Amino acid sequence: MKERTFVALKPDAVRRKLIGKIIERFENKGLEIIAMKMVKLDREMAEKYYEEHKGKEFYERLINFMTSGRIVVMVIEGENAISVVRKMIGKTNPAEAEPGTIRGDFALTTPDNVIHASDSKESAEREIKLFFKEDEIFSE
Numbered sequence: 001m002k003e004r005t006f007v008a009l010k011p012d013a014v015r016r017k018l019i020g021k022i023i024e025r026f027e028n029k030g031l032e033i034i035a036m037k038m039v040k041l042d043r044e045m046a047e048k049y050y051e052e053h054k055g056k057e058f059y060e061r062l063i064n065f066m067t068s069g070r071i072v073v074m075v076i077e078g079e080n081a082i083s084v085v086r087k088m089i090g091k092t093n094p095a096e097a098e099p100g101t102i103r104g105d106f107a108l109t110t111p112d113n114v115i116h117a118s119d120s121k122e123s124a125e126r127e128i129k130l131f132f133k134e135d136e137i138f139s140e
């Protein structure tokens with residue numbers, strides 16, 4: 001089934017100039033980037049984005065990190081895009097992420113684990129809506 005998922009390249013990915021290397025993997029896989037922009041999150045937007053983690057031990061560190069620099073957000077479309085992209089990014093803790101996955105190859109610690117991708121259809125819809133208007137998304 002053709003799906004849309006939301007992906008964010010985190011401030012560490014932008015600072016380390018990994019945007020091209022990461023996007024290349026999705027395009028090589030046959031997935032399509034149908035929306036993309038660079039934004040700097042303010043605290044309010046970061047809190048909305050990560051509302052499900054409010055109260056967790058790492059929440060403050062996560063919000064501080066996510067507001068520390070620019071991020072690149074995108075909508076990716078393709079067959080089973082949600083699970084395929086999650087597989088490609090690897091486990092949340094980069095120390096456990098398999099080599100060959102994005103976190104496995106480019107990250108070592110959290111919260112600076114390079115990339116975020118939606119974990120379900122519901123979070124994909126919510127996250128896409130948070131960052132993109134319908135007319136900013138291009139789909140045939």
Ligand code: CMP
Binds near residue numbers: 062092112115116
């Ligand atoms: P992400 O996939 O964006 O979803 C939530 C984020 O919280 C996660 O990636 C990490 O950046 C961060 N995170 C998750 N667990 C921890 C942790 N134990 N310590 C610090 N940051 C974490």
